[in-house]
Amino acid sequence: QVQLLQSGAEVKKPGASVRVSCKASGYSFTSYGIAWVRQAPGQGLEWMGWITAYNANPNYAQKFQGRLTMTTDTSTTTAYMDLTSLRSDDTAVYYCATDHGYSYAYSSVYWGQGTLVSVSS
Amino acid sequence: DIQMTQSPSSLSASVGDRVTITCRASQSISTYLNWYQQKPGKAPNLLIYAASTLQSGVPSRFSGSGSGTDFTLSISSLQPEDFATYFCQQTYSPPRTFGQGTKVDIK
Numbered sequence: 001q002v003q004l005l006q007s008g009a010e011v012k013k014p015g016a017s018v019r020v021s022c023k024a025s026g027y028s029f030t031s032y033g034i035a036w037v038r039q040a041p042g043q044g045l046e047w048m049g050w051i052t053a054y055n056a057n058p059n060y061a062q063k064f065q066g067r068l069t070m071t072t073d074t075s076t077t078t079a080y081m082d083l084t085s086l087r088s089d090d091t092a093v094y095y096c097a098t099d100h101g102y103s104y105a106y107s108s109v110y111w112g113q114g115t116l117v118s119v120s121s
Numbered sequence: 122d123i124q125m126t127q128s129p130s131s132l133s134a135s136v137g138d139r140v141t142i143t144c145r146a147s148q149s150i151s152t153y154l155n156w157y158q159q160k161p162g163k164a165p166n167l168l169i170y171a172a173s174t175l176q177s178g179v180p181s182r183f184s185g186s187g188s189g190t191d192f193t194l195s196i197s198s199l200q201p202e203d204f205a206t207y208f209c210q211q212t213y214s215p216p217r218t219f220g221q222g223t224k225v226d227i228k
Binding site (some may be wrong): 097 | 122147154159167168170171172176208210212214220221
């Protein structure tokens with residue numbers, strides 16, 4: 001079965017960087033893109049961007065331009081999300097999810113379990 | 122960015138009720154509209170994609186409709202496991218924005 005297994009919770013100080021990993025299994029890794037979505041405590045969902053797995057082409061929400069980097073490693077079927085210059089309002093649960101492309105209206109069927117990133121001095 | 126506005130923000134309903142949630146886009150998005158259900162502490166779960174296509178494994182009491190700027194998610198007969206928060210998302214153009222969510226709780 002398809003699984004996305006994310007790395008564990010992180011506690012960071014303002015100004016630091018964080019890397020969240022998302023290990024995919026149960027499907028051909030290059031068949032779907034990977035989207036990243038975050039959710040601040042008690043808040044709604046925020047789309048951060050997505051990356052095609054077959055050619056690692058990223059697309060970032062303008063809000064995160066310059067701070068966000070998404071990469072994939074096809075040899076380990078793992079996607080990575082790097083966020084720099086962390087602020088307290090980056091405290092959130094970060095999710096990776098499969099992006100199923102045009103035929104599925106770019107919806108996300110499979111999701112990771114979420115990674116809590118806490119930013120505090 | 123395309124703004125997505127859901128209404129209501131919350132509603133109380135009883136088991137067996139018909140529930141309708143609306144989602145309005147700030148510009149036309151054709152049918153690039155998806156609906157997700159989220160329960161506390163869990164990742165979202167895809168219910169409907171492309172405005173009206175039921176995702177495999179999702180009960181048929183869920184349905185979606187609409188195109189352009191106005192969309193609805195309906196639950197024909199609310200079940201205990203349906204008490205959750207529902208989000209719409211447009212995927213017409215990046216950033217693929219979500220609505221603010223509609224929390225459905227027990228009356």
